[in-house]
Amino acid sequence: MFHSTIHELHNKLTNKEVSAVEIAKAVFTRIDAVEDKVKSYITQNRETALVQAQAVDERIKAGKAISPLAGIPGAIKDNICTKDIKTTCASKMLANFIPPYNATVMEKLAAEQAVLVGKTNMDEFAMGGSTENSAYQQTANPWDISTVPGGSSGGSAAAVSAGEAVWALGSDTGGSIRQPAAYCGVVGLKPTYGLVSRYGLVAFASSLDQIGPITRDVTDCAIVLNAIAGHDSKDSTSIKAGSTDYTKALVNDVKGLRIGLPKEYFVAGMNPEVEKAIYKAVEQFTALGAEVVEVSMPHTEYALSAYYVIAPAEASSNLARYDGVGFGLRVDGDDIVSMYKNTRSKGFGAEVKRRIMLGTYALSSGYYDAYYKKALQVRTLVKQDFDRAFEKVDLLVTPTAPTPAFKLGEKSNDPLAMYLEDVCTIPVNLAGIPALALPCGFAGNLPIGLQLIGRPLGEATILRAAYTFEQNTDYHKRFAPLGEV
Amino acid sequence: MSYEVVIGLEVHTELKTESKIFCGCSTKFGSDQNTNVCPVCLGLPGVLPVLNEKVVDFAVRTGLALNCKILPFSKFDRKNYYYPDLPKNFQTSQSDLPIAVNGYLDIEVNGETKRIGITRVHMEEDAGKLVHAGTIARSDYALVDYNRTGVPLLEIVSEPDIRSAEEAKAYLEKLKAILQYIDISDCKMEEGSLRCDANISLRPMGATQLGTKAELKNMNSFRSVQRGIEYEVDRQAEVLDDGGKVIQETRSWDDGKGITISMRSKEQAHDYRFFPEPDLIPIVVDPARVEEIRINLPELPDARKVRLVTNHGLSTYDAEVLTASRAMADYFDQVVTLGADAKAAANWLMGDLSKHLNAGEVAINECLVTPQRLAGLLALLDKGTISSKIAKTVFEEMWTTGKDAETIVQEKGLVQISDEGAIIAVVEAVIAASPQSVADYQAGKERAIGFLVGQVMKQTKGRANPELVNKLLRDRM
Numbered sequence: 023m024f025h026s027t028i029h030e031l032h033n034k035l036t037n038k039e040v041s042a043v044e045i046a047k048a049v050f051t052r053i054d055a056v057e058d059k060v061k062s063y064i065t066q067n068r069e070t071a072l073v074q075a076q077a078v079d080e081r082i083k084a085g086k087a088i089s090p091l092a093g094i095p096g097a098i099k100d101n102i103c104t105k106d107i108k109t110t111c112a113s114k115m116l117a118n119f120i121p122p123y124n125a126t127v128m129e130k131l132a133a134e135q136a137v138l139v140g141k142t143n144m145d146e147f148a149m150g151g152s153t154e155n156s157a158y159q160q161t162a163n164p165w166d167i168s169t170v171p172g173g174s175s176g177g178s179a180a181a182v183s184a185g186e187a188v189w190a191l192g193s194d195t196g197g198s199i200r201q202p203a204a205y206c207g208v209v210g211l212k213p214t215y216g217l218v219s220r221y222g223l224v225a226f227a228s229s230l231d232q233i234g235p236i237t238r239d240v241t242d243c244a245i246v247l248n249a250i251a252g253h254d255s256k257d258s259t260s261i262k263a264g265s266t267d268y269t270k271a272l273v274n275d276v277k278g279l280r281i282g283l284p285k286e287y288f289v290a291g292m293n294p295e296v297e298k299a300i301y302k303a304v305e306q307f308t309a310l311g312a313e314v315v316e317v318s319m320p321h322t323e324y325a326l327s328a329y330y331v332i333a334p335a336e337a338s339s340n341l342a343r344y345d346g347v348g349f350g351l352r353v354d355g356d357d358i359v360s361m362y363k364n365t366r367s368k369g370f371g372a373e374v375k376r377r378i379m380l381g382t383y384a385l386s387s388g389y390y391d392a393y394y395k396k397a398l399q400v401r402t403l404v405k406q407d408f409d410r411a412f413e414k415v416d417l418l419v420t421p422t423a424p425t426p427a428f429k430l431g432e433k434s435n436d437p438l439a440m441y442l443e444d445v446c447t448i449p450v451n452l453a454g455i456p457a458l459a460l461p462c463g464f465a466g467n468l469p470i471g472l473q474l475i476g477r478p479l480g481e482a483t484i485l486r487a488a489y490t491f492e493q494n495t496d497y498h499k500r501f502a503p504l505g506e507v
Numbered sequence: 508m509s510y511e512v513v514i515g516l517e518v519h520t521e522l523k524t525e526s527k528i529f530c531g532c533s534t535k536f537g538s539d540q541n542t543n544v545c546p547v548c549l550g551l552p553g554v555l556p557v558l559n560e561k562v563v564d565f566a567v568r569t570g571l572a573l574n575c576k577i578l579p580f581s582k583f584d585r586k587n588y589y590y591p592d593l594p595k596n597f598q599t600s601q602s603d604l605p606i607a608v609n610g611y612l613d614i615e616v617n618g619e620t621k622r623i624g625i626t627r628v629h630m631e632e633d634a635g636k637l638v639h640a641g642t643i644a645r646s647d648y649a650l651v652d653y654n655r656t657g658v659p660l661l662e663i664v665s666e667p668d669i670r671s672a673e674e675a676k677a678y679l680e681k682l683k684a685i686l687q688y689i690d691i692s693d694c695k696m697e698e699g700s701l702r703c704d705a706n707i708s709l710r711p712m713g714a715t716q717l718g719t720k721a722e723l724k725n726m727n728s729f730r731s732v733q734r735g736i737e738y739e740v741d742r743q744a745e746v747l748d749d750g751g752k753v754i755q756e757t758r759s760w761d762d763g764k765g766i767t768i769s770m771r772s773k774e775q776a777h778d779y780r781f782f783p784e785p786d787l788i789p790i791v792v793d794p795a796r797v798e799e800i801r802i803n804l805p806e807l808p809d810a811r812k813v814r815l816v817t818n819h820g821l822s823t824y825d826a827e828v829l830t831a832s833r834a835m836a837d838y839f840d841q842v843v844t845l846g847a848d849a850k851a852a853a854n855w856l857m858g859d860l861s862k863h864l865n866a867g868e869v870a871i872n873e874c875l876v877t878p879q880r881l882a883g884l885l886a887l888l889d890k891g892t893i894s895s896k897i898a899k900t901v902f903e904e905m906w907t908t909g910k911d912a913e914t915i916v917q918e919k920g921l922v923q924i925s926d927e928g929a930i931i932a933v934v935e936a937v938i939a940a941s942p943q944s945v946a947d948y949q950a951g952k953e954r955a956i957g958f959l960v961g962q963v964m965k966q967t968k969g970r971a972n973p974e975l976v977n978k979l980l981r982d983r984m
């Protein structure tokens with residue numbers, strides 16, 4: 023049961039083949055069996071989850087209709103604020119932080135009666151691509167526990183992949199949903215910037231952050247997106263768009279769809295098996311009736327550098343509030359300045375400090391024009407690359423990451439090598455457009471992820487193409503070899 | 508050597524919106540500590556600001572009243588610095604694209620009108636307040652009150668067009684009047700809803716290049732602004748006279764000691780690392796909205812002053828005093844609308860009423876002598892029902908009890924006695940009892956009549972018609 027999808031479980035619930043409490047218990051049994059290997063969760067929510075499941079069962083018993091997510095256990099990345107439940111961002115800084123409010127997505131999920139399994143591990147403050155930057159534990163990739171699950175939403179992707187949750191939410195600033203989804207062989211969507219409210223998402227880089235679903239298949243992705251998308255008056259950057267039923271996009275047909283293949287995404291040093299898998303996927307799309315053309319995105323190579331100025335710059339300001347004064351960790355000092363220093367020295371890990379310093383430097387007087395302003399100009403050029411490409415094509419197909427999951431510890435001492443893993447995902451965040459990662463093959467036993475990039479608010483087109491690919495392949499039917507428990 | 512003084516003022520004014528700039532919390536002053544707070548203004552992780560549209564309206568209104576150009580595209584920026592009263596450790600403010608630019612206001616100094624340029628008006632959030640146990644120097648800890656955090660502020664920056672402490676004071680008074688007229692702020696310096704920093708520099712008379720400036724902070728009243736600037740001008744002149752150089756720095760006014768003290772040098776100045784606020788979208792002000800606000804602007808102090816002079820025949824001085832605050836000017840207009848003579852109304856407002864307001868530290872719109880009551884009093888005077896002396900007594904009574912003039916006059920039997928028959932006996936008795944004064948009068952000492960009138964008034968408890976008394980006395984002597 024723990025490998026079932028949302029839509030399968032929903033049917034079983036409505037047919038009364040299984041109860042929500044049974045589903046929740048099955049998930050927790052699975053967690054008991056594999057969590058010591060995978061370590062997806064920072065906080066588990068067992069008691070409340072069973073109460074939530076019970077409420078769904080009562081609703082079913084009373085003959086009332088239930089929403090598609092009702093009673094289905096999901097995991098939430100630990101940078102999304104959950105009222106009365108610890109939200110740590112995998113940082114010592116927020117070890118004991120219990121938000122007195124829910125993120126807007128949590129309010130929406132509660133309205134759907136979704137069941138919350140727990141809060142998942144991540145790179146501290148979402149900074150990283152391997153979940154090795156967590157202050158608490160190392161999450162393993164369920165496909166090979168000697169490799170990383172990707173990051174920063176590594177806990178969410180690993181939990182879904184390992185059967186420790188049916189679905190999950192992650193956040194994506196430079197690929198933090200898509201890259202771990204690719205590494206863990208699941209589906210991950212970064213929605214258009216502004217489609218999902220950021221209220222209650224602990225900010226890393228405000229102009230890039232988006233919350234999105236991590237699921238076992240494309241149908242589930244549409245179901246979760248339906249639940250969390252929509253305008254929110256609490257988020258000024260939220261898009262005022264009418265509501266869309268994304269499950270309507272799940273059509274097994276790509277005939278006439280124009281797909282672009284940007285040559286710049288097939289970078290030097292790319293894993294040959296990844297490259298092979300992507301080209302094979304492209305052939306499959308052609309066989310299914312899509313038109314594939316090569317496109318050029320000449321500014322792609324500058325995107326990574328621009329990102330590593332803009333994201334740290336915003337982070338340096340967003341993370342200034344962790345000062346020991348009002349909430350979170352406080353390490354006392356002789357005066358206020360030493361209290362700030364002690365608190366921030368002890369509270370933040372190395373990667374967070376590195377990015378705060380990078381960002382502070384980039385915004386400093388005398389450097390602003392050379393770094394931050396230049397990076398914003400590059401951002402505009404990257405956006406224009408996409409605009410031009412989408413004049414010719416409906417979708418872009420690229421690898422999600424240049425390699426499959428790498429070994430634990432392999433890149434943790436080489437930040438630059440780690441940053442290069444984001445090279446295919448970062449331009450999408452800079453442009454604010456949607457992109458989805460889905461399984462498209464294996465390199466040995468490790469999953470490979472295809473990335474589909476769409477126009478602003480082009481989620482439906484992406485979902486249709488992804489659904490068609492999935493219906494005509496069976497990568498999503500393979501499960502991580504953790505053993506059936 | 509003689510120097511030209513160059514001053515630019517930065518004024519912060521708290522807007523009187525119901526709620527804060529980026530959340531729904533109340534802006535009420537004087538609430539219990541940390542009661543007007545929420546996750547947004549406390550800067551908790553994950554929260555986002557939502558702009559209070561009223562703040563934009565107020566800013567546009569201010570920009571228009573100060574003859575500024577309203578920028579159609581404006582944005583917020585983050586000003587980054589660490590201070591415990593600033594929960595996010597950045598202030599959301601406006602840097603390179605403020606809401607309004609290039610305005611001016613006119614001031615009156617020594618009977619001459621002078622135009623002071625306004626560089627910019629921008630919106631920002633206020634910080635909280637630190638509360639120290641005992642004094643700052645001796646306290647072991649500080650507590651933070653976040654009630655003020657996120658209260659909307661406008662920063663109004665003048666051009667360096669001000670040439671003396673006196674001009675600075677006139678500028679501030681005029682600015683305060685305008686802000687009160689357009690009803691965007693209470694402008695109470697003592698409550699911090701109006702704050703002023705001054706950039707001051709000197710240069711040799713006739714020089715065109717600006718001298719090195721010092722920024723002066725912590726002046727908490729109009730008087731301290733004037734004193735602070737005067738002190739700073741003298742200090743800088745002394746430094747220059749001694750062949751020294753003024754250091755670019757921030758200085759603090761110590762009101763008790765009457766001196767300015769160095770706070771930090773240019774080298775220690777913050778690098779605020781401004782960058783566009785990514786959590787807010789740019790502010791695009793619809794020209795139609797600007798026009799609507801322009802049309803609905805109330806009459807401003809200058810226009811009102813002109814009206815008081817031309818329509819009511821007041822002197823320029825009286826008109827200026829009466830229009831210095833909108834509340835006073837509105838009060839005047841109401842009294843006149845109720846039928847009172849404009850000059851009489853002006854005299855009472857600037858005289859007895861102002862005296863009582865100042866002594867009791869009462870706001871004009873909160874005192875018991877309403878415009879209706881003052882108009883009633885003036886009507887009784889005009890009809891001769893009471894004498895001007897009695898009127899003062901009635902006013903006193905009105906001030907404390909809030910009763911109508913007519914009621915007071917009735918209750919206390921203060922109606923003026925204008926009946927000859929009722930006064931003649933007293934007049935004769937006074938003449939009989941004051942032979943010396945009578946003799947003096949008859950000897951041509953006009954002053955003696957005053958004493959005699961006073962005696963009659965005293966015996967009639969002030970009710971006798973003084974003109975009649977005067978006439979009767981002269982007739983009898």
